[in-house]
Amino acid sequence: MFRMVNHSRWRFMSKLRLVAHISISIVFTLAILSHYIGYASTKNDLMVLKVNGPIKPSTGDYLERMIAKAESNESTGILIELNTPGGMLDATRRIVSSFLDSDVPIITYVSPSGARAGSAGTFLVAASHIAAMAPTTNIGAASPVLSDGSDLNKTLASKATQDTAALMRSIAETRGRNVKSLEATVLNAKAYSSEEALEAHIIDYIAEDRDQLLAILDGETVETKSGSRTISTASMNLYEGKRNWKEKFLDAVGDPNITFILLTIGSIALTIEFVSPGILVGGFVGLLATALAFVGMGQLPVNWFAMVLILAALIFFVIETQGAGIGLFAIGGTICFGLGGFLLYGDFGDNPLQGNIFTLSMWLLGLVILVLSVLVFFLILALRDSIARGSPSNYSTLIGSEGIVKTTLNPNGTVLVGSEMWSATSLSNLKIDSGRSVVISNYDGVQLIVAEKSKEL
Numbered sequence: 538m539f540r541m542v543n544h545s546r547w548r549f550m551s552k553l554r555l556v557a558h559i560s561i562s563i564v565f566t567l568a569i570l571s572h573y574i575g576y577a578s579t580k581n582d583l584m585v586l587k588v589n590g591p592i593k594p595s596t597g598d599y600l601e602r603m604i605a606k607a608e609s610n611e612s613t614g615i616l617i618e619l620n621t622p623g624g625m626l627d628a629t630r631r632i633v634s635s636f637l638d639s640d641v642p643i644i645t646y647v648s649p650s651g652a653r654a655g656s657a658g659t660f661l662v663a664a665s666h667i668a669a670m671a672p673t674t675n676i677g678a679a680s681p682v683l684s685d686g687s688d689l690n691k692t693l694a695s696k697a698t699q700d701t702a703a704l705m706r707s708i709a710e711t712r713g714r715n716v717k718s719l720e721a722t723v724l725n726a727k728a729y730s731s732e733e734a735l736e737a738h739i740i741d742y743i744a745e746d747r748d749q750l751l752a753i754l755d756g757e758t759v760e761t762k763s764g765s766r767t768i769s770t771a772s773m774n775l776y777e778g779k780r781n782w783k784e785k786f787l788d789a790v791g792d793p794n795i796t797f798i799l800l801t802i803g804s805i806a807l808t809i810e811f812v813s814p815g816i817l818v819g820g821f822v823g824l825l826a827t828a829l830a831f832v833g834m835g836q837l838p839v840n841w842f843a844m845v846l847i848l849a850a851l852i853f854f855v856i857e858t859q860g861a862g863i864g865l866f867a868i869g870g871t872i873c874f875g876l877g878g879f880l881l882y883g884d885f886g887d888n889p890l891q892g893n894i895f896t897l898s899m900w901l902l903g904l905v906i907l908v909l910s911v912l913v914f915f916l917i918l919a920l921r922d923s924i925a926r927g928s929p930s931n932y933s934t935l936i937g938s939e940g941i942v943k944t945t946l947n948p949n950g951t952v953l954v955g956s957e958m959w960s961a962t963s964l965s966n967l968k969i970d971s972g973r974s975v976v977i978s979n980y981d982g983v984q985l986i987v988a989e990k991s992k993e994l
Contacts, residue, residue: 582774583751584615591894592624592657593836595787597631603778607641614642614768615778617665618747620649622894623656625838626701633704636664637711640763643667646750647674647731659722663708666759668740669750670731676739677728698723715739790829791836793882793897801905803827804847804874808854837882837895846877867913875906935977939990945971952977952987964988 584607588596600617607615636643645665647654654662654676662668662676670676702723709716718737721727734740744750755770780788790796806823853870879902882895940954940961948966952959952975963969964978964986975987 582610582612582776583770584612584778585775586615586617586778588617588661589620590622590788592621592628592632592661593788593791594625594628594631595784595791595836596624597628597635598787599780599784600632601635602781602784604635604639604641604643606778608639612641613773614644614666614766615639616644616646616747616750616775617661619645619647619654619658619661620652621654621658621661623658624894625657629657629660630704633660633664633708636661636666637708638762639666640761642759642761642766642768644669644750644754646744646747647671647676648747650674655728659719660705660708662740663705663712663714663719666712666761667742667754667757668714669742669744669753670734670740672731672743672745674731675728676731676734677722678726787832787836790833792833793837793895794901796830796833796837797878797881797897797901797905799826799830799833800847801874803830804851804854808851811855839882840880843877843880846873846880850874850877871906871909871913874909875902878902878905935985936979938977940975940977940985940987942969942971942973942975945969946975946987949984952985954985959985961985961987 584603586600586603588600604615643665644667645654645662646669647658647662648671650671650673652671652674654670654674655678659676659678662670702720705719705723706716708714709719715738718727718729718739722729729737729739731740731743735743742750742753744753751770751773754768756767758765758767760766790799803823803826806826807820808823810820810823850870850873853866853873857866857870878897882897935954938954940952940959942950942961943953943958944950946952946961946963946967946969948963948968950961950963950969950971952961954977961975962981962984963975967989969975969987969989974990976990977985978988979986
């Protein structure tokens with residue numbers, strides 16, 4: 538009997554080992570094949586990248602990563618299909634540097650029809666080895682402006698304009714493009730149609746679509762950092778370089794409206810946690826939303842003075858809940874929060890290129906202010922009701938009642954009596970820790986005077 542059991546177990550283990558060996562062999566075989574197939578397929582491949590929307594730090598991360606991947610795979614080149622209204626200068630400089638240092642040809646194609654390479658996009662097109670546009674597209678208007686789209690003051694405008702114009706001149710000279718025409722996009726906010734850009738030698742080709750562009754480029758020779766490269770599109774394979782999860786995540790939270798929503802949720806949740814410590818959900822949600830909001834703000838041109846106003850609003854809300862401000866602190870907090878939201882993506886300093894791309898929806902801001910105003914209104918009503926019920930006759934009925942310290946009395950704090958929260962001070966100014974039981978011995982105006990229960994026994 539024992540021999541039969543051992544034999545069955547041995548057969549089961551043998552089958553298990555066989556399955557394991559086959560599985561491991563399949564995995565290694567697929568890994569090796571995918572390596573060689575991937576390597577073989579990238580030798581004559583053209584990587585296609587799509588950039589739609591504002592130029593942000595996450596855009597720079599995406600393009601830098603794809604350029605490095607194309608270089609390691611020895612790809613024929615990179616085709617960037619571009620449609621952008623502009624973006625941030627620091628991110629634009631990073632991308633321009635990666636274009637100029639690339640060992641593989643960079644082909645930028647402003648498409649589809651109706652697309653544009655505005656502001657920061659002009660620098661990307663100019664820095665490419667080959668620049669092309671679809672019909673009825675436009676390029677230019679790269680003058681520095683504030684984040685809200687307004688013009689800079691004269692001194693700041695001169696400084697920012699000369700700096701960006703120098704960058705544009707150096708790019709144009711490096712790529713052999715029309716220096717004066719490209720410089721005019723910065724100095725005079727000049728914009729060009731695709732036909733005008735071709736005539737001015739800002740771009741190299743006009744193509745109806747991708748297929749026509751590839752046919753035009755067949756046999757084209759370009760000079761890269763590592764030497765001359767000839768583009769052969771006859772037997773070329775196209776593959777799309779997609780954003781990874783991190784880049785997609787940064788693009789999502791980097792939306793101005795989403796960032797503001799996260800900041801609003803975080804502020805409200807943290808206020809609730811400060812008012813009622815121990816509600817872990819409020820603290821967790823507040824910290825998470827605030828952290829995500831700061832991640833999003835890392836992708837945006839944020840005015841940190843506005844953040845000070847929003848922080849002040851948070852402090853005012855907390856103060857209002859801790860004492861009888863009769864709604865004044867709550868009203869002040871609402872005003873500070875609304876003003877901070879309005880100025881959040883504006884900038885008083887040198888913040889060129891992005892124009893009015895990164896702006897907060899006024900509908901969203903108005904909705905948040907409305908919600909906060911309604912909350913403040915009900916808070917004021919609650920405070921008035923509390924004061925009405927807090928007449929001396931009503932206070933006198935509380936004397937002798939017991940309560941629980943919610944915020945440490947040192948000597949002032951808050952005490953929960955029944956289901957109501959009261960401002961209180963400790964008898965003889967003694968410190969009473971949170972959670973201790975107290976007895977109400979007297980009142981002073983709208984504030985209770987309490988003593989620790991153990992000292993009354």
